[in-house]
Amino acid sequence: MSAQHHFIRADGSIVDVAITDRADGDFHIDAPPEALADRRRAVLGPNPWTVVRQVHGAAVASADRVSCDPAEAPEADALVASGVGVPIAVQGADCAPIAFITNHGPIAVAHAGWRGLAAGVVSAVTDDLHARGATVERAVVGPVIGPECYEFGREDLDHVASLLGDDVRSITATGDPALDMRAAITSSFAAVGVDDVQFLGACTACGDSGFSHRARQEPQRHALVAQIRPAPNEVSL
Numbered sequence: 001m002s003a004q005h006h007f008i009r010a011d012g013s014i015v016d017v018a019i020t021d022r023a024d025g026d027f028h029i030d031a032p033p034e035a036l037a038d039r040r041r042a043v044l045g046p047n048p049w050t051v052v053r054q055v056h057g058a059a060v061a062s063a064d065r066v067s068c069d070p071a072e073a074p075e076a077d078a079l080v081a082s083g084v085g086v087p088i089a090v091q092g093a094d095c096a097p098i099a100f101i102t103n104h105g106p107i108a109v110a111h112a113g114w115r116g117l118a119a120g121v122v123s124a125v126t127d128d129l130h131a132r133g134a135t136v137e138r139a140v141v142g143p144v145i146g147p148e149c150y151e152f153g154r155e156d157l158d159h160v161a162s163l164l165g166d167d168v169r170s171i172t173a174t175g176d177p178a179l180d181m182r183a184a185i186t187s188s189f190a191a192v193g194v195d196d197v198q199f200l201g202a203c204t205a206c207g208d209s210g211f212s213h214r215a216r217q218e219p220q221r222h223a224l225v226a227q228i229r230p231a232p233n234e235v236s237l
């Protein structure tokens with residue numbers, strides 16, 4: 001079942017982050033709506049989720065201006081929410097789902113594969129949050145494909161290394177060139193001054209928690225969803 005994490009911020013508010021696994025089912029935004037709504041409710045309660053139609057880019061959408069109707073989901077790979085009790089979610093199957101935990105105010109989530117990281121999705125999100133007065137203190141990363149399972153073309157690897165540093169170079173379990181997505185994510189956050197990056201999921205390809213497009217051609221997606229909750233003494237029952 002989904003892993004639930006709770007981060008208490010300096011102002012007392014709480015950021016909930018839930019990461020689903022295979023047992024929670026398919027969270028692809030085009031999954032049958034009623035079954036999808038049931039799965040979402042089981043993870044984080046009744047509030048409707050806001051999602052984006054992910055395109056491996058760096059565009060950031062605002063949940064304050066986006067409909068909850070997936071048919072109207074904008075093409076973007078990140079979502080910012082400033083409202084309390086507004087779940088924002090991204091989906092993955094090898095690419096990384098990331099939650100941006102801020103000191104106060106708005107939070108964000110992003111879907112980041114190597115193309116999104118190369119396009120600067122991490123700095124796009126931190127810039128957006130900064131413009132809204134919030135500072136990212138911690139990143140929480142769900143299941144992502146590990147280097148042992150992620151054979152990568154030499155030219156593409158050179159390109160990513162030129163942007164994010166040589167730490168992204170790795171080798172697969174069979175000795176072929178590989179991209180280390182965790183290193184690429186760590187480097188992307190270091191570039192914007194965020195050193196606290198927590199990896200909470202196993203490899204999508206050889207672990208048993210997430211879906212993998214690359215290893216098993218699975219069409220399903222797991223989800224990372226985040227929301228702000230008020231400080232407990234502000235909760236009215």
Ligand SMILES: [Zn+2]
Binds near residue numbers: 145147148149206207
């Ligand atoms: Zn693996």
